[in-house]
Amino acid sequence: MTMRLGAHLRGVRQKYGSLVNCIADLLGPHAEVVLHDTSHADHSIVMIRNGQVTGRSVGAPLTDLGFYMLRESARRIETLGVYQGKTDNGKLLRCNAVNLRNSQGKIEAILCINIDVNGDNLSSVGKNDLQFKEHYQTSINQVIDSQIAEASGGQAGDLAAEAKFEVICELESRGIFLARGSVKQVAASLNIATPTVYKYIKLARRKKAVMEHHSKVRPAKQARLNNPKQISRNRSGSLPRQEARR
Incomplete structure (x- = not known):
């Protein structure tokens, strides 16, 4: 190896x-x-x-x-x-x-x-x-520690469960969990179990995926609403007769 x-x-x-x-x-x-x-x-x-x-x-x-x-x-x-x-x-x-x-x-x-x-x-x-x-x-431990401190405002071990989840969301967005040993180090700093960190990471990724989906859907929906033909469909259920013949 x-x-x-x-x-x-x-x-x-x-x-x-x-x-x-x-x-x-x-x-x-x-x-x-x-x-x-x-x-x-x-x-x-x-x-x-x-x-x-x-x-x-x-x-x-x-x-x-x-x-x-x-x-x-x-x-x-x-x-x-x-x-x-x-x-x-x-x-x-x-x-x-x-x-x-x-x-x-x-x-x-x-x-x-x-x-x-x-x-x-x-x-x-x-x-x-x-x-x-x-x-x-x-050292990688220093990198992880600095990110935990920034994400938690230096209060990693004293946060409520919801706040700890937000810390993990922030760390996930920064890519820190790509580092080997980061999950155990974060778990120790936040005083939570390692399986809980993995659970929060999955939830954080799901949350991000939902937000990205909505960010893509909203502009597309707004574009359809701003389309004159779409407005005509919305109001009458079909295109005006002249446009329909085209």
Whole structure:
């Protein structure tokens, strides 16, 4: 198993490694360029240049924003666009990330660029940059803990059952349950049983599916209501005679 895993990681690095080096060589030491293997999110970084920007190295996990990109992969989100990030010690970053898909359309890697824009580089911050909160942890447990804290407002163990369900809905929307061991860690933090977390995840996914269905149905229904021919049908039960002959 270890040999197969190692071969796969080397394959992703060999496939995209020259791209990482090209970007890093061009942008210089203030630009961290990271290659994530998404099949092993808990230690996804297989190549990194200028890791001093966020303090990470090979073997560090996917970020919370990376999990979100995976969670929304079916929507064909290929890049988030240029956005501003900030490390836990307050370092301001200008970032972008892109999904790299295999021939079947599945995301096999994520390429991230994080540019340190502090000090002399501050002028490179764009006024129209998006604002995302991203955590650059070195272990998957830290990623999960930070997401639980954010979703629960730091009150994970003291919430009522309904509030705990909402926390799990939020964590599910962020893709955090794609991380190995996340269910048990969330259960421990919320002081609920592991089967309860699985139950809430199913309910959260069902809730999201219903909401997405309604969001698609309403515009279509409104379009029909705004259609003059549909209005005529609604009022008389059939099209006006002249239109019917056409």
